Amino acid sequence: MKADRRTHRSHVSYIDKSRNYYGAQGYPQAYQWAYNQDVPFAPLNKPLSECRVGLVTTSFFERKVDKDAVAGSAKKEPYAAKCDDAMEGLYNKDLFWDKDTTHTEDLDSYLPINRLREFAEQGRIGSLADRFYGVPTDYSHRRTSRRDAPQILEYAKEDELDVVLLVPL
């Protein structure tokens, strides 16, 4: 493949893009993104072939929202639901993604339940948990850290998960 040269990084900076975009819409204060110097790390302590895997999404399970409510006002609360009940797809319209370029009609393009079940059949992982978990994106770090994250940990303990794959849309 031919080598290329660029004056800017090629991947998109969503922090830069969203600051400019909402600034142009007249929002005076830029969003404060989470930034951390230190990062926790838990090593994998047993073979993946013996692990129960959990999946976390930012999608809504269903649209629990009054039809008159303004866009973006769906309830943003963590939940757990049966993987079998996700097969028809999840509700994504209120989330921030590139709706002009792509679509989310295929569940496994954003929540690979079927792909992980195949890995379980092949013995690559022990199993996929019967439930998956949702944390619809909330702009409040406080709610995400103090309410949502502990709730997901609680679900993980209830379902005896060994590892967790988190897939933000």
Next chain:
Amino acid sequence: MSLVARHLEEAGLPTVVMGSARDIVEECGVARFVFTDFPLGNPTGKPDDVAMQTSITGMALDLLERAWEPRTTVQTPFVWNSENNDEWRQHFMKVDDSNRGALAAAGDQRRAAQADAKAEGRGRG
């Protein structure tokens, strides 16, 4: 979502984040990250491309076994559009002279709708 991953890691649960917003995830800082340079919406592979989805999910599993320290990012080899891969990047949340006026008007309209909803007690549904 990255904040949730950090909380699970602190409690001793190994995690992998699979996503396409590289800067947001890496600024927050996570243990393991599988980055696919796609438009937001399909972080685990293109719709209906089972082979790609299997490959990306498999890379997340590999990373669980092989990462030995935090902030380990792996970029998957997939390209959204090999003919013109900058088109979606430039189009998404574009701000330039062609749409500046429309964006300002849209912001005003949205704030007015939100103020009305608040006054009528609707707000968060």
